[in-house]
Amino acid sequence: MLPTLLMITLLSYMMMRLAPGDPVKSNMLSASGDPGQLKEGESEAAKQFRKHFGLDKPWYVGYWYWLTGNPNIPGSKGIIRGDFGISITVNLGTPVSELLKERLPPTLKLNLISIVIMYLIALPIGIYSAIFRDSFFDRTTSLIFFMLYSLPSFWVALLSIIFISKYLPWWPTSDLDPIIPLTTSYWSAQLQTATHYVLPIICLSYGSFTFLSRFTRSTMLDVIKQDYIRTAKAKGLSNKKVIFKHALRNSVIPLITTSASMLPALIVGSVFIEFIFRIPGMGMLSFEAISSRDYPLLMTTAGITAALTLMGILLSDIAYGIVDPRISLDK
Amino acid sequence: MNDRSGCMIIILILLLLSNIVGFYLYIDSNSRYTVAVAENTEKIDFLNSNIENLKEKIANIRIAPAGTFPTSSAPDTATNFTQFANSEFRPENAVSGGVITQAIASFSGNLNSLVRSEATTSMIDSSCNDTLAARNLMNPEQYEPKIAQSWEISSNGLIYTIHLKKGVTWHPYTDPVTGNKVPSKEVTADDFIFFWETINNQEIPCDPIRTYFKLVDRIEKIDTYTFKVIWKEPYALAKGISLTLSPLPRHYYRPDPAWTDSEFAAQMITSKRNQFLIGCGPYYLDSWIKGESLTLKRYENYYGPKPYIKEIRYKVMPEPNIQLVELKKGGIDLMGLTPEQWIKETDSSDFKVVTPDIKTAVQDSLAWNNLKIAGKTPKDYAIEKFQYISAAVPWFYMAYNQDMPLFQDRNVRTALTMLTDRERIMKDVRYNFGKIIAGPFVGSSPYIDPEVKPIPYSPEAALKLLKESGWEDTDGDGLLDKDLNGDGKREPFKFSLMISNSGSTARQMGAIIQSDLKNAGIQLDLSPIEWSAFVDKLNNKAFDSCILGWTGVLDPDPYQVWHSSQADLKQSSNFISFRNKEADRLIDEARTSIDPEKRKQLLRKFYRLIHDEQPYTFLFSDVNLRAQNKKYYNNRVYKLGMDDNLIWIPRDLQ
């Protein structure tokens, strides 16, 4: 796992550094207005800046600095000692860890809630459609879920903003955590906050219903086919008992492991949704980092995503090993 | 694993997840609670401030005697102003109090305006920090004192002796690094010397500011309240630069005298102190919820006449349409409108267009305000719109990289301008806001040669010009061609136009120009790219043409953008490699001539020359479109734009 992670970070760093774009210039010149405006006299070199952050050196040296610390920056210890480095464009001088601290909560909040909702809605429907395979219910939910799956979330987000501003103008469409005056009662304050969460959560979760419910359905079908279920049925257990006692238990484990594959999405967030609803979360942060070439920040977000994906793969491997003893880990 | 444990696992996991969610909501409500408490205590404070307001009024009357402001623009050799800059525009019946909430498009969070040249950073800095002097709002040539008590200029224009006011103080603060509370200190000449030291520290990336001081020889301390700015050679902008110096707090940025220069430089770039700022201006930074909002409060120990608004809140809202929705809801009080919003989204009865007449507004400011208070203004609108031209007019152009053989031909450049339907761009993209420009000076600049008119749109004339230069469609593929390199091969007329991918204006203009050119037999490829890559390509001159804008200035120095000595530098403002001997001569002469009349003649000549050369296709200059809540009074449009330090809110609307 570690070599893969090293390889990924090395490759990302290389690609980033070789791609056109310059953090120094994007730092010195801010894009203000549309089209971009420059202020006269701003285009002088910032060699010191480059030197300070090791950007005057080739990319492999830069990568080494990222790993082990930049000697020019006091207190820089490198990623191997748990130092994410210092943001160079998005917020010059701020430690990346602080930026994460600031941007992680909104993303985590939104994604946790939407994952819970996803499971709450998709699981029962998946189980139900497995039990009553090819029933009217199965077919309609499948169709509806596939249509939902085909709705681009950024489009739905935009449309919802259009309609809500037109027909429900009081409903909030941005600004996740509003400042609510003290005079409002506790519950009404909660309600007001909740309204801010509704739209982003809907847009984040609806697309995954399909995958989850279909996955539940197929694992349930697999389980129902197994010999022990037949035996249980043959023993004369009621259908209900068979399903809820035996089948469900065994199909739940792969379902839980799929949540491991949602790990990266949980932390990294959705760029589009955060972009449209203006949520200052991780998705926006990585988008800002990419477009302004903030290398340390970018390395952190890319590294976190990669590590989480790897962890997800590993977890699901382990879980499969538990479920199916034929697959051993050392293979 | 028995079946019960299976169920338990699910229940446990669900419980865990819901716990986490609940925990976050809990933290949330807590933070909101504290904010709300803070707001309420503030309100109580507010009510108590009535008496204070009265006191202030008395003070104001003393500081700002109503009357006409000085009109002489003669070079001041020994000026001794008793007046504070622009205080004559302060309304007499105004009361203090209230909040103004403003939307900002983006904010990186870095508040050190030396190392971060970001629009928001400099906006906040200008509210929190004062300069030595400021231009008079109605008479921009006139500088009036702020921190400075008075100044003398030597007869050769090289030495500026500046006397500081006594009793100007830095905001007290809590140090972000050490956590110590630091009381307020007086602003002295040392703080200006510190500024000079800082920009001369070559390891600090403050090049944009450093370039202004290239011709400054040194800044010299005379005593605690006096210092001298000494210039190497006569420079036309010397006065403006010297008098808009602003102090830098040494005790904040360099608290440890033991630091070496490199250590100090490193601290300036990365220190936590950049997340905060202190100044000597009318507002201090109060609180900052990262990524969301930033609050400035009025500095009650301010040395000058205090602004009326007690609190400025900035809210980060990048999308103009979301800003507008918030403005209508009352979430924000002030925003800039896009032309489309002005025309299409703010024409309901909620909005009223206010076009204050400058002269009468200034003369009868009292009457005007009284009229509003008496309730004689229509009540059926909630938001006022203003359209005005500010001091720094942004203007836009399409630039051609003149290192390419294609664009070295003046006929080609002129023809491209003729083929650009700027009337249509104004109509379709800008909704007729702004003005088509003909040269590099815009707005009401005195350096515009009034006889130079923008080249009209005429494809026929353009084709004729191109034919003169040998461009013709000989192979019938629909594209003009010419033997450019002299190798006997005729090359088709095609080039690419680099635009920023973030906005729609450049994209729309690009599409219009593209179709105009196509009809003439020229292929234009649009390449929309991100801003960081855009700038990278500009620096390396790796582009054919691009659409960009300059932020105009009142007193221009064309050296950076147009002088040929800048063309060979790798990273310069003359990224199009414009080289012209005559232009060089005019620029050099205008730079060193302090005589305004001579300078005007030289720059007018230069303006005409650039127009004839057409190194850019000049597109249009911008206007400011502003919408604000109607509760604000004394909204006047001065020659330099609008000034938020002079507006106020009646007690009952606060």
Place this chain on the structure above:
Amino acid sequence: MKNSNKSKTYWQNVWTQFRQKRVVMLSLYIAVVLFIIALYAPFIASRLPFIWDNADGSRTYPFFREFFAPMDSREKLIEYLFNYLAFCLPAIILLKLLLKKHLKLLLPILLLILALPFILTQARNQPQDYTKLQLQNKGHGIFAPIAYGPYQQKFRPKLPPNWIENTDIPRDGYNLLGTDEVGRDVLVRMIYGARVSLSVGFFSVGIATILGIIIGSLAGYFGGWIDIIISRVIELVICFPTFFLTLTIIAFLEQRSILNIMLVIGLTGWTGTARLIRGEILKQKQLDYVTGARALGAKSGRIIFYHILPNAISPVLVGISFGIASAILAESGLSFLGLGVATPTATWGELLNEGRDSPLTNWWLTMFPGIAIFIAMTAYNLIGEGLRDAMDPRLKE
């Protein structure tokens, strides 16, 4: 030969299974209709008349002159491809009917037809606005149902659809779905956008699938070191944040042409197929027929492509169908962020991007392209689901 016989019945089975679901068949029809719209886009909307009679009596054929040598478009390859297909598909069907017995003649005749346009048409810029000429009585022509093209900035910008009652806006044409930010008709741009979206879908998935099959089968068949290395590479690519990868590749691109966008989407999407094929091959390798083929002395390539792949192809087909949907989404997502194909090329995502700035006033720029994306994606997703169901071995019990 036995093998092919067997597979034929297998595919017949799949088809009967597939056909049973009405919804899936409906999506198949929708996909076909979308394809036909994309093919015949110029016949639906074109600024050039099919036949043009000049005032002096001379007759020209501007449409056909341009049809085989598109001048207006920047993505000439796509236009060529679709225009030729539009011409050849009916030709093939017709010829097949005519030449029932002499099918061998089909190919030469087809080649002749393909060559004809090169002989007949001359590429030439035709900037004149024929509809305007007709209004000025300078000639008369027969036009397509919509008499303007996707690149013509003919109208006022940002006009709402005509059926929205808004009398105070002066108009000079009928824009069913409104106009875009520089006065191009949205409907026409959406029709031509179908070409881009479909070709991005098909080609990028094609690239991804071919890459995936090659890499996956190499890993699965040879095993050992090759497998380990390839598996690592696949793991690497999977763990790479897609968004980051896409944006970085796009930063490298000099030109934002469709081909580049296809490559970007294709190069980031092959891992799924590769893993699938690898797994299938690992499974099939153990089976008797492969051992048998190897014993007979068949070469590796032959075993992979003739014996193993046909048996492993069904999940790949399902993947292709879902892949097309997600490629269409990816393209529109990129364009939505302003990183897709550059103007003047019309794509659905580009229209969405134009509407992004002011979704409240220009809602039609958001609404209609989105609906098109939604319909196309639903169709391909449902086809994929139908295929999966039809090929599901569980159903055969």
